[in-house]
Amino acid sequence: MNARPTIYDVAQRAGVSKSLVSLVLRNAPHVAEAKREAVKKAIQELGYRPSQAASALASQSTRSVGLLIDDFRNPWFVELLAGARSVLDPAGYTLTVADLRLEEASGRNPVDGFLAQHVDALVVAAEAPPEMVRDVRVPLVIAGTRSLTPLLGNSLEDGGPADVVAGDDDAGGQLAARHLLERGHRRIAHLSGQGAPAEHRRQGFVRAMAAAGAEPLVYGLDGGTDEADGFRAMRQALEAGERAAGAPPTAVFAANDVMALGAMAALRDAGLRVPEDVSVLGYDDSPLAAYGYIRLSTVDGHSRRLGAEAAQMALDRMAAPAAPARRLLLEPVVVERSSVRVTDA
Amino acid sequence: MNARPTIYDVAQRAGVSKSLVSLVLRNAPHVAEAKREAVKKAIQELGYRPSQAASALASQSTRSVGLLIDDFRNPWFVELLAGARSVLDPAGYTLTVADLRLEEASGRNPVDGFLAQHVDALVVAAEAPPEMVRDVRVPLVIAGTRSLTPLLGNSLEDGGPADVVAGDDDAGGQLAARHLLERGHRRIAHLSGQGAPAEHRRQGFVRAMAAAGAEPLVYGLDGGTDEADGFRAMRQALEAGERAAGAPPTAVFAANDVMALGAMAALRDAGLRVPEDVSVLGYDDSPLAAYGYIRLSTVDGHSRRLGAEAAQMALDRMAAPAAPARRLLLEPVVVERSSVRVTDA
DNA sequence: GGTAACATTTGGAGCGCTCCAAACGAGAGT
DNA sequence: ACTCTCGTTTGGAGCGCTCCAAATGTTACC
Numbered sequence: 001m002n003a004r005p006t007i008y009d010v011a012q013r014a015g016v017s018k019s020l021v022s023l024v025l026r027n028a029p030h031v032a033e034a035k036r037e038a039v040k041k042a043i044q045e046l047g048y049r050p051s052q053a054a055s056a057l058a059s060q061s062t063r064s065v066g067l068l069i070d071d072f073r074n075p076w077f078v079e080l081l082a083g084a085r086s087v088l089d090p091a092g093y094t095l096t097v098a099d100l101r102l103e104e105a106s107g108r109n110p111v112d113g114f115l116a117q118h119v120d121a122l123v124v125a126a127e128a129p130p131e132m133v134r135d136v137r138v139p140l141v142i143a144g145t146r147s148l149t150p151l152l153g154n155s156l157e158d159g160g161p162a163d164v165v166a167g168d169d170d171a172g173g174q175l176a177a178r179h180l181l182e183r184g185h186r187r188i189a190h191l192s193g194q195g196a197p198a199e200h201r202r203q204g205f206v207r208a209m210a211a212a213g214a215e216p217l218v219y220g221l222d223g224g225t226d227e228a229d230g231f232r233a234m235r236q237a238l239e240a241g242e243r244a245a246g247a248p249p250t251a252v253f254a255a256n257d258v259m260a261l262g263a264m265a266a267l268r269d270a271g272l273r274v275p276e277d278v279s280v281l282g283y284d285d286s287p288l289a290a291y292g293y294i295r296l297s298t299v300d301g302h303s304r305r306l307g308a309e310a311a312q313m314a315l316d317r318m319a320a321p322a323a324p325a326r327r328l329l330l331e332p333v334v335v336e337r338s339s340v341r342v343t344d345a
Numbered sequence: 346m347n348a349r350p351t352i353y354d355v356a357q358r359a360g361v362s363k364s365l366v367s368l369v370l371r372n373a374p375h376v377a378e379a380k381r382e383a384v385k386k387a388i389q390e391l392g393y394r395p396s397q398a399a400s401a402l403a404s405q406s407t408r409s410v411g412l413l414i415d416d417f418r419n420p421w422f423v424e425l426l427a428g429a430r431s432v433l434d435p436a437g438y439t440l441t442v443a444d445l446r447l448e449e450a451s452g453r454n455p456v457d458g459f460l461a462q463h464v465d466a467l468v469v470a471a472e473a474p475p476e477m478v479r480d481v482r483v484p485l486v487i488a489g490t491r492s493l494t495p496l497l498g499n500s501l502e503d504g505g506p507a508d509v510v511a512g513d514d515d516a517g518g519q520l521a522a523r524h525l526l527e528r529g530h531r532r533i534a535h536l537s538g539q540g541a542p543a544e545h546r547r548q549g550f551v552r553a554m555a556a557a558g559a560e561p562l563v564y565g566l567d568g569g570t571d572e573a574d575g576f577r578a579m580r581q582a583l584e585a586g587e588r589a590a591g592a593p594p595t596a597v598f599a600a601n602d603v604m605a606l607g608a609m610a611a612l613r614d615a616g617l618r619v620p621e622d623v624s625v626l627g628y629d630d631s632p633l634a635a636y637g638y639i640r641l642s643t644v645d646g647h648s649r650r651l652g653a654e655a656a657q658m659a660l661d662r663m664a665a666p667a668a669p670a671r672r673l674l675l676e677p678v679v680v681e682r683s684s685v686r687v688t689d690a
Numbered sequence: 691g692g693t694a695a696c697a698t699t700t701g702g703a704g705c706g707c708t709c710c711a712a713a714c715g716a717g718a719g720t
Numbered sequence: 721a722c723t724c725t726c727g728t729t730t731g732g733a734g735c736g737c738t739c740c741a742a743a744t745g746t747t748a749c750c
Binding site: 352353363364367370371396397399401403 | 705707709
Binding site: 115135 | 607
């Protein structure tokens with residue numbers, strides 16, 4: 001009585017066979033309108049809800065894709081997720097999300113979790129250790145940064161091919177440097193941190209600075225990439241500036257928006273105004289950057305489009321498992337808000 | 346060959362029966378160490394991953410609980426989630442999260458989704474329409490605000506009992522008013538919005554103001570509760586102040602942290618400093634409030650504890666489905682940072 | 691009136707696992 | 721030597737659904 005009704009219960013109530021109920025559920029064609037209605041009515045009355053477990057088991061498909069993100073605390077993922085849903089929803093696919101940081105903290109392997117759940121495809125938008133995504137036996141798309149591309153080598157060899165869509169972090173780093181350079185800045189500090197995306201952004205930055213004959217000042221290499229790390233790296237930059245020339249940098253490029261926010265805190269604590277005294281440029285164009293109170297100029301890696309493309313790739317690969325692997329590199333652009341000013345110094 | 350291996354494959358390779366493999370998987374006692382090892386080895390070699398669908402179907406349990414949150418964009422949920430995991434993980438339960446806003450936008454019912462997935466319990470931490478959680482037939486706990494309590498009536502009648510753990514929003518509103526009053530403020534604007542939590546906070550605020558003989562100035566009633574709404578409501582408050590006495594409020598209490606951030610933007614645009622010219626108090630103690638660049642004083646509804654208690658209630662109810670429904674009201678406190686100052690005006 | 695052609699509906703055989711009752715072995719006790 | 725235990729292992733019967741081949745209508749056409 002408290003037991004969950006099954007298609008048999010529905011079938012009995014509607015006076016049809018279980019198979020017909022199944023057809024109605026998947027709204028198949030060639031079902032008489034009257035019976036369809038009768039079944040729907042019975043479903044209503046019984047409060048029947050299909051068992052995804054049974055359906056997955058029988059059909060070997062869940063019409064769902066898993067999305068692995070880095071960390072729920074960094075709102076970077078919000079747009080990615082929205083982009084992915086915008087293509088998955090119309091296709092009738094469901095998205096399940098997991099947070100790598102949280103999963104690892106509890107000693108679980110999120111990829112195993114997804115596979116146990118029978119996701120039909122996997123989108124990895126986090127720096128997962130290569131062995132985690134190896135041997136996945138399900139369409140895999142790497143979404144995020146160019147830095148994840150090396151994973152490909154492995155995946156291609158011992159499993160299906162993996163598609164990749166990434167923001168070109170190296171180009172983004174160069175872009176950031178040039179953006180600041182073009183606005184008259186020369187003493188530009190870069191706040192970096194560990195992890196592949198940060199590394200690529202840094203490399204691009206360093207290269208572009210060198211090309212312009214400016215000295216790249218890099219801080220925070222030993223730390224992470226969250227707000228506190230940004231704060232700390234900014235303090236280092238400030239202290240280095242005092243020690244050396246007595247002049248702080250006139251601009252700061254942070255490896256992501258959250259770090260930029262940390263930097264802004266450190267600057268304010270030091271009595272420096274943004275952008276009057278020092279300009280700040282972030283990366284990601286996360287929701288944070290767009291807040292009116294923050295108005296952070298930032299490098300936009302097109303996270304929404306990234307999500308959409310990744311989802312599309314997953315869909316395409318499910319349709320054609322043997323198609324050649326695709327790679328798409330998205331060209332970043334800078335979004336100007338109010339944290340960078342032109343200087344004549 | 347590309348097919349996913351099953352316990353039969355593992356059993357064959359390890360030279361045991363499928364039942365033994367199943368026992369090893371659930372690491373049951375009374376399994377000889379040698380066989381256990383053999384099975385584990387076979388699992389390794391084959392890259393076997395259990396099928397959650399099959400297991401759910403056979404055991405009628407997934408050892409997972411669903412968590413419905415409001416909106417991924419409001420980082421309020423981050424701590425809630427961490428709190429919930431802190432109790433679910435040790436108990437061997439898995440958490441799956443869905444975002445009400447996103448699901449509704451794509452015309453889906455997230456609760457149906459959870460039930461189709463066979464979650465063993467459901468934690469609702471969003472203002473879901475009552476009919477959505479009716480007739481759920483699975484332990485249900487309402488986590489969030491006192492305002493969700495009315496749902497209970499329904500759930501109790503036509504389904505299992507629902508447990509509730511909530512922050513006392515009404516008390517929080519009063520607390521906010523008193524906090525500001527005690528610090529010498531009299532012209533206090535409240536930025537509210539639609540939705541039950543905001544309503545309760547507002548009611549508490551209005552009551553406490555009245556009790557102190559101060560006039561409650563409420564704005565933004567016609568809007569929502571995100572950053573832009575906070576900005577708009579703050580502008581209204583400022584304009585009203587000019588029109589009336591020529592004096593802006595000396596303090597602002599926003600219905601949540603994101604709105605407070607919007608208010609801070611409006612204040613800065615108006616050339617007013619926080620807290621020197623006007624104090625700002627938020628609500629939720631979200632990660633936003635803690636950023637060094639923001640340092641927002643805020644009412645802490647104990648979201649982490651909320652998550653933990655909710656998870657515990659879910660666990661308890663699964664263990665004792667017939668136990669009387671529990672309700673827990675968490676008393677909010679204010680977290681002082683740097684956005685409120687004492688005034689003598 | 692009979693039958694081909696099509697639209698609709700149905701039972702049965704799994705999908706990969708869990709759980710149960712029963713089988714099996716190996717010491718222990720008599 | 722024989723029975724009892726107790727620890728360990730096993731086959732079988734489902735869980736609720738999908739998918740297929742086959743059955744059953746229905747309509748149309750000769």
